[in-house]
Structures are given as C-alpha cells and as structure tokens.
Amino acid sequence: MQISEIFYSIQGEGPNIGKxxxxxxxxxxxxxxxxxxSKFTWDFKSGKKMTTEEVIKELKKYPGKNLVITGGEPLIQQSALKELLEKIGKNYYVEMETSGSLKSTLDKYINQYNCSPKTGNSxxxxxHLEKFxxxxxxYKFIIDKKEDLEEIEELIKKYRLPKDKILLMPQGIKKSELQKKSKWLIEICKEKNYRFSPRLHINIYSNQRGK
Ligand code: SF4
Structure with a gap:
C-alpha cells in the first residue's frame, strides 16, 4: 500500500467531530x-510503500479506535485496503473520506463513508457521483461562495440524497478565511435547515501536516 502518512489526532469534520x-x-x-x-498526496509514487502488517503495527501504537481512511482518494487503492480491513476485523470503527467518484467494493468493511462530492468550485x-x-x-459539500448552494441543491435532487445526511462545510485552509465563511454559511444552514460542519483541526492547528 502506498501511504502518505499515519497520525493520531481528532476527527475535525463531519458527524464524528471531536473523536x-x-x-x-x-x-x-x-x-x-x-x-x-493535501496536494502532497496527488503523486501516487510519493509517500512510502508499506505492507499490511507494517500498517497494522503502526495503528496499534495508538489508543483510539476510530480509524479514518483518507487521501488522496483512498478508493484508488481499494484492493490493498481490502486485505488490511479484513485483517483488522471489527477492532476499529472505520470511516472513509472519499470524493465519491469511484465505485467502492468495500461496503462490508466500512462503517461510514464521508463522501465529499467535488463540485464546480473545485x-x-x-x-459522476457513484452509489454508496x-x-x-x-455527504459533505464544500462551500466556497454563497452561490455554490444552487449546484449542490441540484445534485441533492438528482441523486436523491437524504437531507439529514447532508453537511455543508466552508472551504478554507486558514483560520481567518474559515471564520469569515462560517458566519454566512451558518446563516444559510439555519435558513435552509442543513447541518453545518466546521473544520476543527484547521481552527486549532492551522493546516499543519500530521495534526
Ligand atoms: S479529491 Fe480533491 S481535495 Fe481530495 S485529495 Fe483529491 S484533489 Fe485533493
């Protein structure tokens, strides 16, 4: 498996925020x-090649049992991931962060997909959004400008996404930028009855790697 990094922190986004x-x-x-x-993840050849056993050994160093598989796009390496997920069994609650653009064959191993469809602002x-x-x-939608909501609501309608599974999250990798966008996005969430997701790790650590 080609690994970018393994680290222990708190989940900064989505329904399991703070875990x-x-x-x-x-x-x-x-x-x-x-x-x-995380542009450093783009090149498949960068990072470090690790065996399943090496990854498991690394996971065991930490007391947490919430495992967030992220990237990059982790579904690119789903066959290698299958071996890992089979071996770790039910020892972890497994969340997968994905763009939703690739079909997953890992449903039985994943407890929660955090699907973040990449819309026009990306x-x-x-x-195309695959079925999960x-x-x-x-579904975690990234909002950069107020006008982004129109495209997102079209997608919600097209794919019949349940409203109670939608989170709107401001785009930004700087605390000041996030604070500014959060203020108007929270108002949109209140008005349209969507759940808001902060980016807690950026508020606390800025965009530091491994945090
Ligand atoms: S899907 Fe987009 S945000 Fe996620 S790693 Fe790829 S380029 Fe970056």
Missing part, C-alpha cells in the same frame, strides 16, 4: 481540486 482518531492517509488522487489541502470537470449505501453514507 480521537487514527488517520491513515493514502497516496494518490485522480482529481485536482484547486483548493486541495474546478474539476463534471464528476444510504445507511452508512454522509
């Missing part, structure tokens, strides 16, 4: 979001 979590960040992404906060070409199991998927 001590082990982050398993995989190398490689097929998208090129203009505001990507400047990727129109991306409704009972274990939440």
């Amino acid at each position: 001590p979590s082990i982050f398993l960040r995989l190398q490689g992404c097929h998208l090129r979001c203009v505001w990507c906060d 400047k990727n070409k129109k991306i 199991p409704a009972e274990k998927t939440i």
Whole structure:
C-alpha cells in the first residue's frame, strides 16, 4: 500500500467531530481540486510503500479506535485496503473520506463513508457521483461562495440524497478565511435547515501536516 502518512489526532469534520482518531492517509488522487489541502498526496509514487502488517503495527501504537481512511482518494487503492480491513476485523470503527467518484467494493468493511462530492468550485470537470449505501453514507459539500448552494441543491435532487445526511462545510485552509465563511454559511444552514460542519483541526492547528 502506498501511504502518505499515519497520525493520531481528532476527527475535525463531519458527524464524528471531536473523536480521537487514527488517520491513515493514502497516496494518490485522480482529481485536482484547486483548493486541495493535501496536494502532497496527488503523486501516487510519493509517500512510502508499506505492507499490511507494517500498517497494522503502526495503528496499534495508538489508543483510539476510530480509524479514518483518507487521501488522496483512498478508493484508488481499494484492493490493498481490502486485505488490511479484513485483517483488522471489527477492532476499529472505520470511516472513509472519499470524493465519491469511484465505485467502492468495500461496503462490508466500512462503517461510514464521508463522501465529499467535488463540485464546480473545485474546478474539476463534471464528476459522476457513484452509489454508496444510504445507511452508512454522509455527504459533505464544500462551500466556497454563497452561490455554490444552487449546484449542490441540484445534485441533492438528482441523486436523491437524504437531507439529514447532508453537511455543508466552508472551504478554507486558514483560520481567518474559515471564520469569515462560517458566519454566512451558518446563516444559510439555519435558513435552509442543513447541518453545518466546521473544520476543527484547521481552527486549532492551522493546516499543519500530521495534526
Ligand atoms: S479529491 Fe481530495 S485529495 Fe483529491 S484533489 Fe480533491 S481535495 Fe485533493
């Protein structure tokens, strides 16, 4: 498996915000979001090659049992991940952060997909959203400008995404930027009845790697 980094922190986004979590960040992404906060993951050949046993040994160093598999786009390496997930069994609650643009064959191992569809503000070409199991998927939309909501609401309608599984999150990798956008985004969430997700790790650690 090509690994970017493994570190222990708190989940900074989504429904499990605040949970001590082990982050398993995989190398490689097929998208090129203009505001990507982890461009160091793009090149599949960067990072470090690790065996399943080496990864498990690293995971065992930490007391947390919430495992966040992220990237890059972790589904690029899903066959290697399958071996890992089979071996760790039910020892962890497994969250997967994904763009939702690749089909997953890992449903039985994943407790929660945090699907973050990349919309127009990412400047990727129109991306097809794959189907994920409704009972274990939440959708985290990145909002850069107030006008982004129109495209997002079209997607919600097109893919019939349940409103109670939608979170709106401000785009930004600087605390000041996030604070500014959060203020108007919270007002939108109140008005339209969407759940707001902060980016807690950025508020606390800025955009430091391994935090
Ligand atoms: S999908 Fe994620 S890792 Fe890939 S470019 Fe977009 S933000 Fe970066």
